[in-house]
Amino acid sequence: MPADLAVIGLGHLGLPLAQAAVAAGVQTVGYDTDPRACTELTAGRTPVEGSLTASEIRRMLSGGFRPTTNPAELGRVRTAVICAPTPLGADRTIDLAAVGDAARALAARLRPHTTVLLESAVPPGTTENYLLPLLEEGSGLRAGRDFHLACSPSRLDPGNRTHVHSNTPKVIGGLTPACTESAAAFYGRLTDKVVRARGPREAEMTKVLETNFRHVNIALVNEMAVLCHDLGVDLWDVIRCAETKPFGFQPFRPGPGVGGHGAPVDPGYLPYNSRTPGHPLRMVSLAQEINDRMPQYVIQRCATLLNEHGKSVRGARVLLLGVTYKPDLADQEGSPAREIATRLMDMGAQIGYHDPHVLDWRVRELPVPRADSLYEAASSADLTVLLQHHRTYDLQGLAVKAQLLLDTRGATPAGAAHRL
Template identity: 75%
Template structure:
C-alpha cells in the first residue's frame, strides 16, 4: 500500500519524526536495516539503546494508528516522501562517519521513483547533501535531483525527554537544492510542524546544524573552565550563575558538568576532507572547546580522589556510587555520556564502582557489568563516596546528602552546603 512517508533510520531522530507524522494522520513506515530494532518496535517495545526516545505507551499508539516498521527496502518504492535519519558519529581523526547515511541513500536510490521528496536530517558536514547524498541517489536511480525528484536538508533538532519541545513545536529549517525543492520540503513539514524556516540552500541549512551544535559545546566549555577556576579560588560558581542569569541582555546561562554527551557531535570543518577540500586551518574555538570538555571526566575523577583523601580514605578499594549514567536528565540515553570514562578512570585507581539510574537497568564498563543498586539510600550510606553525574527528577538530593558519607554534586542541583559541588 502506498505511504505518505518513509523514515529511514529509527533512532533518536527518526522515531520522534515518525511519531509526529503518524499523529498527523500521515501513513508512515519506518525503515531500519537492524532486524533487532525493527523486531522490538513491532513488539511495542522501544529499543533500549535509544534511551527513552519514546515510551512504550507512545509506541503502542503509533502502531495502533498504522505505523509500520520494516527492514524491507522494497517498501521505500511506495512513498511520496523519504526522510533519512541515519546516525552519524565522529570516526577516526574526528571526521564524521557518514557510512550509515550512505547506506541509507543507496537503499533508497534503488527504489526511488520520480516526484518523490527526499529529505536528509542526519548530522552531516556542510556540502554533504549535494556532494555525498545526491550522487548516490542519482547513480542508483537514474533520476536527477531538482528535476525528477526533490532533495533538501533539514537539521534535526531533537530534545529527548522534553515533552514541550516535540517535533511539531520546534521550528523546522529547510534548504532545498532548488527553490522548488525547498517548497516541497516546506509543504511536507508544514503538515505537522508549527513553523517552517526557509534557508537559502542545503549548505546553509547544514551549517545551521553545525553552528547550533558547536555553539552548545563552546559555551559549555566556557562554563566548565569557569567551574575549575572558581573551585581553585574558592568561589561558589553556582551562586555566580544564579546572579549572572538575571541580566536581561547579552547573557545566556550555560552550566558546567562532568562532560558533554548527547548526539550533537561538535564538527570542525578542518577535519572534513570530503571532495578533497579542506580549510587548512581549524576553527580554534571548536577545537579548544572539544579539548576543555574532553578533560572534564579526568577532572571529576581527580576531585573524587581528592575528596576521599581529605576524609582519610584512598581511592584504591573505595566504594564509589555513581548516580545517573545517561547524558541527559530523565532519560536513559547514554550516547556520549561522560559517566563511562569517569567509571573507567575510577576503576583504574582501584575503586569499587556501583551505579543507580532509574532509566538504565543494566550498564557495562570496560566489557564488565557494573553492579546496579536497588535501595538507593542504603547504598549511598554504605558507599565511601556518592557522585551525582545526572540529576534525574526522582532524586531527592536533600535526603541523599543526609544519608551519604560523602556526596559530590557535579550538576549544582543540591542545596547550598548540602554537598560538595563542582
C-alpha cells in the same frame, strides 16, 4: 499498502519523526536494515534506549505506522527522509557510512517527483557533494529536475515535552527553490513554522552552529568551574546572579562531561572531497579539549576529597548516581559516567551505581553492581558522586545519608555537598 512517507533509520532521529508524522495523519512506513529493531517495534517495544516509550510505539502502530526491512517499500512513497546515524569516527570526523547505505537503498527504487530529505547531522556540503551523486547514479534521475532534494537537520531535544516537532521551527534548504517549497509543504504538515534557508549548505551549517554553540558555552562554564573552585568562589551563585541580566547572556551550567547525540563538528575536516577548502574552527577544537578533560577533573576531585578524609582511592567504595547523559532519560549516549567509572576502577576503587532509568550497566563488558536501596548504599559508600540529577533523587535527604557527597551538577542545596 502504499504510504505517504518513508523514514529511513529508526533510531533517535527517525522514531520521533515517524511519531510526529503519524500523529499528523501521514501514512508512514519506517525502514531499517536491522531486523531486531523492526521486530521490537512491531511487537510494540522500543528498540532504542532512551527514545520513545512502549505506549508511544503502540499508539504509532495503531495509527498505521509500519516498520519494515523490505527496501521495496521505499519506491512507493512521495517523501523519503534519511535519518541515518552519523557518529564520530576515531579521527573525530563524521562517519557518513550509514547515510551512504540509506541513499543507495533509496536510489535503487527512487521514483520521479519524490521528495528526498536529509535530517542526519552532517558537515556542510554533504547534501550536494555526497548524497546527491549517490541518488543520481543509483536512480538515473536528476536532482532538482526529476526529484526534489533538500536538507532539514533535526532539532530534536530528547525528553523535552515543551519543545516538540509541532512547535519547533524547521529549517529547510533545498537544491532549488522548487525543492525547498516541496520540503516546506511536507514539514508544514508537522510543524507550525518553516524557515527557508538559502540552500542545503546554509541548512547544514545551521546545525553546526547550533551544536557548536552549546559545546563552546559548556566549555566556558566548565573552565569557570575549575577556576572558581581554585579561588573559593561559588560558581553556581555566580550563574544565578548572571542569568538575571535581561540581555546579552544565556546561562549554561558545568558538569562532569558533555554527552548526547549532537557531537561538535569542525567543518574544516570533511569526510569526502569538496571543492571548498576547509578552515578549522579553533574555538570548537579548544572547547572539545576542555570538555574532554572534565571526567579527569572529576576523578581528581574524588581523590582529593577522599584524601582529605583520610582515605585512598584504592579500596574506596564509590557510588555513582545517574549514568545517563540527560536527566530523566535512559539514554547513555556520550555520558561521561563510563569514563569516570573506568578511571576509578583503574585506581583500585570499588564501583557501584544507582540510576532509576538504567537497570543494567556495564563497564568494560563487566556488570557494575546496582544499588537496590539508594540511602543504604550512600551511607555505606566512602564517596557518593552525583553525575546526573534525575527528578526522583531527594538530594537533601541524600546529603544527610551520604558519608561524602560530590555534586557535579550543582543540584544540592548550598552547603549540603561538595560541588564541582
